[in-house]
Structure formats: C-alpha cells, structure tokens
Amino acid sequence: MKPYLVPAETVxxxxxxxxxRFITYLAHTEGIEAAKDYIQSIKAQYPDARHHCWAFVAGRPDDSQQLGFSDDGEPTGTAGKPIIAQLLGSNLGEVTCVIVRYFGGIKLGTGGLVKAYGNGAQQALKILPTQTKVPQKVFNLVCDYSLINGIEQLLVQVNGVILHSDYNETVSLQIAIPATLEQEANDKLRDISRGTLTLTSEPQ
Known part of the structure; x- marks a missing residue:
C-alpha cells in the first residue's frame, strides 16, 4: 500500500x-458512499441543469473495485468515459468529478461531447491542489500492563494512533499505523516485548 495523491481542496x-455551459467540480471523496453523496450535493445545487455527468475513483488509484461513472442522459460513452479516463490518467485517488451541463440549444455531436467533458475534467485537474495520503493499516495487540508505556512511545515514533482499548487482565489494543512503517514498528515492538509481541493485521 504505497502513498498516493488526493485532492487537497475542491475546485x-x-x-x-x-x-x-459546462461547470466542472473536483473534490476529495473517501469511499464510494462519500462520492455518491458529493454527486447528489452538486445535483441539488444545480437542479435545473440538463445533465450532471460524473466519474469517481473512490479509493486508491489502482483499486479498480472503487470506480464509477455516468453519462446522465448524454449519448452513451460521451461523458462518463472521457471523465474517468482523465481521472485515471492523473493517478489521483479518492477523487470525484461532476460536470454540470446547461444545454444552449446547439447540439455538439458525439465527438464534441467527448472533447467537452474530457477537457472540462482535464482543465480542473490542472488547477487542483493535491496532497499525499499515506494509507493506514489496522492491527490488534494484546499485551501486559507493563508494556503500555513502551507501546505508546512506539506509536508516537511511527505516527500511529490507538483506535480502541480494553483494559482487563491484559490490555487489548486496536492501533493504526502508516502502512509504509509496518516493518519498522514490528521490529521495535519485538524489541520492547523481548520477542513476545508482533503486529496482527485486522482481517480485511
């Protein structure tokens, strides 16, 4: 799970x-539900527009399970496909593009529509600020009370967080750390616990 770029703001x-008139919006949306909610918010903002065409890459740029697009009444293949092509070409993750069209009375033809929707997405991508997202991995740990301080210090060192904790006879922790630092965290954990603890991944 490598770091990847996501939108830093909406443009x-x-x-x-x-x-x-073509109005293009690009926004950061984490997950398919967030993408769909954003699309609905743009439709609500422009209820009188003829078309609200959209595409999203809702997860990592290489996660083909979280892609979607729609022509929303335009001829098949003339809107959603050119938009998703631009998004995939940008290597961005967690991004949704919605292009609102107010019809002006002159038909553009299929070639003209493909060009218009593709260009709208392309121009918006050019002005979009981005930031790097480091994917997090979630792990479960069960440890003695004597190790808690060491584990907390370890999490500070690797930018990790405790998501959930149960204090009974032993301590059960659910933690999240950057995926790129898993090996480093595991090595330190073994040192702290003298080899008795390793990171256990949450089932996907």
Missing part, C-alpha cells in the same frame, strides 16, 4: 461551448 472550472 471548479467553467467553460462555454456553442452556448452550452
């Missing part, structure tokens, strides 16, 4: 082509 780009 918009507006263009008029043969009296049709």
């Amino acid at each position: 918009s780009f507006t263009e008029e082509i043969k009296k049709s």
